[in-house]
Amino acid sequence: MSIPKLRIGDLIADIPIVQGGMGVRISMASLAAAVAEEGGIGTISSIGLGDLERGARDYERVSCEALRAEIRKARSMTQGILAVNFMGAVRNVEVLVETAVEEGIKMIVFGAGLPMRLPEMVPDPSVNLVPIVSSARAADLILRAWAKRYERTADAFILEGPLAGGHLGFSRDELQHVEDFALETLVPQVLETVKPYEERHGKAIPVIAAGGIYDGHDIARMLRLGASGVQMATRFVCTWECDAAKAFKQTYLDAREEDIVIIKSPVGLPGRAIRNKFLVDLEKADPPQVHCPYHCLTACKVAEAKFCIAQALLNACRGDVDHGLVFCGQNAHRIDKIVSVKDLIAELLGELEAALAKTDPRTDLSPEG
Numbered sequence: 001m002s003i004p005k006l007r008i009g010d011l012i013a014d015i016p017i018v019q020g021g022m023g024v025r026i027s028m029a030s031l032a033a034a035v036a037e038e039g040g041i042g043t044i045s046s047i048g049l050g051d052l053e054r055g056a057r058d059y060e061r062v063s064c065e066a067l068r069a070e071i072r073k074a075r076s077m078t079q080g081i082l083a084v085n086f087m088g089a090v091r092n093v094e095v096l097v098e099t100a101v102e103e104g105i106k107m108i109v110f111g112a113g114l115p116m117r118l119p120e121m122v123p124d125p126s127v128n129l130v131p132i133v134s135s136a137r138a139a140d141l142i143l144r145a146w147a148k149r150y151e152r153t154a155d156a157f158i159l160e161g162p163l164a165g166g167h168l169g170f171s172r173d174e175l176q177h178v179e180d181f182a183l184e185t186l187v188p189q190v191l192e193t194v195k196p197y198e199e200r201h202g203k204a205i206p207v208i209a210a211g212g213i214y215d216g217h218d219i220a221r222m223l224r225l226g227a228s229g230v231q232m233a234t235r236f237v238c239t240w241e242c243d244a245a246k247a248f249k250q251t252y253l254d255a256r257e258e259d260i261v262i263i264k265s266p267v268g269l270p271g272r273a274i275r276n277k278f279l280v281d282l283e284k285a286d287p288p289q290v291h292c293p294y295h296c297l298t299a300c301k302v303a304e305a306k307f308c309i310a311q312a313l314l315n316a317c318r319g320d321v322d323h324g325l326v327f328c329g330q331n332a333h334r335i336d337k338i339v340s341v342k343d344l345i346a347e348l349l350g351e352l353e354a355a356l357a358k359t360d361p362r363t364d365l366s367p368e369g
């Protein structure tokens with residue numbers, strides 16, 4: 001088996017690797033363009049962009065302008081494939097999506113909520129709609145609703161398992177038993193779910209596996225299961241091109257396995273992060289009064305929130321990690337150096353090629369490759 005290309009609608013990436021969107025300001029133009037330049041799909045996160053402190057009243061306009069500028073910057077750096085990641089929980093998500101489409105983005109990745117109305121927001125069939133799901137049930141709900149209401153299908157799914165970074169589509173209870181939700185179980189389930197819709201719409205619905213994919217052996221395992229590619233985020237944080245501050249990357253390099261914890265986010269979902277001074281202080285402190293000028297999230301219960309997630313993520317990406325929330329995937333502790341995107345992708349492809357050359361399916365499906 002040779003390294004397959006990743007096809008999503010009319011888009012053809014030379015390598016089956018999508019760099020996952022990372023808000024706030026962790027994956028912007030620099031990282032996304034570097035990945036796209038290497039033949040993968042680079043994803044800009046639309047979350048928390050712009051000089052938000054300048055004026056809460058202008059939040060909507062400022063964040064859209066900043067997204068527009070970020071897309072143009074990335075486009076000036078590469079002709080490769082760029083995607084933009086959106087969160088359903090964000091108040092102005094519709095205008096952000098509109099902005100990305102106006103700027104010619106052909107792949108919209110949508111998470112943190114089921115995007116039931118996405119085809120209405122993006123009627124142009126040349127724009128690929130890629131929901132993020134964590135179960136076959138969620139994929140089925142989306143496919144059924146889109147087929148009925150819009151006679152449209154998803155152009156691909158990102159299937160995010162429980163080892164991923166950032167907000168997670170699993171309950172705290174489910175996260176106690178991650179082995180029950182391993183990608184090895186979820187990928188075949190989602191493939192089975194999309195099959196009748198592929199037949200109905202006469203097109204492939206690729207499934208892209210995400211969450212804990214660390215090396216080329218992991219990628220090979222997902223491809224052998226039937227995934228068309230993988231989405232990786234944590235590994236791309238410790239690259240020179242990643243847009244986060246050096247201190248953010250250093251937190252990854254310093255992290256031990258036991259420092260990686262599940263937190264309760266004001267978004268209303270669990271999230272995975274590194275237990276740093278910010279989280280330790282939060283455990284000790286009386287719940288502080290959160291002052292919120294933006295109302296950026298529809299689901300945020302400001303009165304109950306222990307912290308402002310937008311501010312905590314902004315602090316972290318700027319390098320004030322002692323006052324910031326450092327999201328990461330379960331495998332962040334394995335990273336021990338910062339490398340270029342080019343070198344990282346070369347390493348992954350080398351491992352992937354070696355793993356795919358093996359013919360013993362038992363070896364190929366084992367976690368060690």
Ligand SMILES: Cc1cc2nc3c(=O)[nH]c(=O)nc-3n(C[C@H](O)[C@H](O)[C@H](O)COP(=O)(O)O)c2cc1C
Pocket residue numbers: 019020021022023024026045047085086087110111112132160163164165166167210211212213231232233234235326327328329330331
């Ligand atoms: C720092 C960080 C921030 C993230 N932010 C987002 C986000 O804003 N939206 C989103 O859909 N996923 C987000 N994710 C999830 C990634 O896009 C990706 O699917 C997941 O982390 C893949 O697992 P891995 O990190 O183990 O490779 C984030 C992940 C990390 C590590």
